[in-house]
Amino acid sequence: MEHNYHVPVMLKECIEGLNINPSGVYVDVTFGGGGHSREILKNLGKDGVLIAFDQDPDAQRNKIDDPRFKFVDQNFGFLKNNLRLLGYKQVDGILADLGVSSHQFNEPSRGFSTRFDADLDMRMDKHRPLTAAVVLNTYAEDKLHKIFGIYGEVKNAKSLAATIVASRVNKSIVTLADFKAIIAAHIPKGKENKYMAQVFQALRIEVNAEIDVLESFLEQTEAVLKPGGRLVVMSYHSLEDRPVKSFIAKGKFRGDVEKDFFGNEQKPFKSITRKAVVANEEELSINSRARSAKLRIGERL
Incomplete structure (x- = not known):
């Protein structure tokens, strides 16, 4: 089954x-x-433990048959509570690879890919009510403008939002084909794939509340990691890398590092990597997904 999933990016560096x-x-x-998980298990002794989180039902089929392995069918935004339920207050290390698996892109019915015609869904967790179609059909114009501009870094986000709002008056936007037909005039010639990828990224982040969930997860790692424990996070675009970098450097997402009465910095992590780690040339030549990956490592103080 695993061959349908992506080759883990920067596997050696993560481990x-x-x-x-x-x-x-x-x-x-x-x-x-399960690529990273299998490699972690290889490095654990018989009394080591690996707990894996994934809310995607497709991922559950890759569960590892190993007494040291525990699977949690949840989004990592619920990290702390689920570890408590399993009896773990603190752990030695946490790994997060924030890329959407290529498997999800290759599964037409999930509605993540710009290559297949499918309903505009994009939910990682099928129990959530919000789909990409709901966003496109119900969100106010200024909110759509903001989503495309901030989450997708789409250049013509304002006119794109206006077009969507004007055309949905006549007919709901249900499938990818509907959507592409409506926005055809906005897609720059010769850059169709890149443009659609940015638009889809924006919708996917909104549908899955990805930035909110990421920030909540990062805040929970502070309580969950033992002193000396490591936080290893790999992100694929600046929207994710920014909060990760800020949290590891300062223990918060906005503003300056807190200081105590004596002027000592109060921050939960020490940055192990001065700059983000990026893939080497050899990996880039065999795995194009590694091109945009940035790896950051923090150690709990």
């Missing part, structure tokens, strides 16, 4: 970043095809 203690407890919060 090294976790600095694995063979008898420790580790969490892979983005299980997917």
Whole structure:
């Protein structure tokens, strides 16, 4: 089954970043095809534990048959509570690979890909009521403008939003074909794929509340990691990298580092990597997904 999933990006760098203690407890919060999880298990001894999170029903089929492995069918935004339910207050390391698996893009019915005609869904968790179609058909123009501009960095976000709002008056936008027909005039010639990828990224982030969930997850890692424990996060676009970088550097997403009465910085992590780690040339030549990946590592103080 795993071959349908993506090759894990920067696998060696992720494992090294976790600095694995063979008898420790580790969490892979983005299980997917299980590539990173299998590698973590190889580095654990018989009393080590690996807990994997994934809300995607397709990922559950890749569960690993190993007594040291525990699977949590949840979004990583619920990290702390689920670890408590399993009896773990603190763990030795947490890994998050924030990329959408290529498997999800290749599954037409999920509505993530710009290559297939399908209903505009894009939910990672099918129990959530909000779909891409709901966003396109009900959101106010200024809200759509903001989503495309901020989450997709779409250049003509304002006129795109206006067109969507004007055309849905006559007919609901249900499928990808509907959507493409409506916005055809806005798609720059020769850059169709890149433009649609940006528009889809914006919708996917909104539908799954990805930035809110990411910030909530990062805040929870502070309580969950033991002193000396490692947080290893790989992101694929600046919207995700920014909060990760800020949180590891300052322990918060906006403003300056808190200081105590004596002027000492009060921050939960020490940054292990001065700059983001990026894939080497050899990996880039065999895995195009690695091109935009940025890896950051923090150690709990």
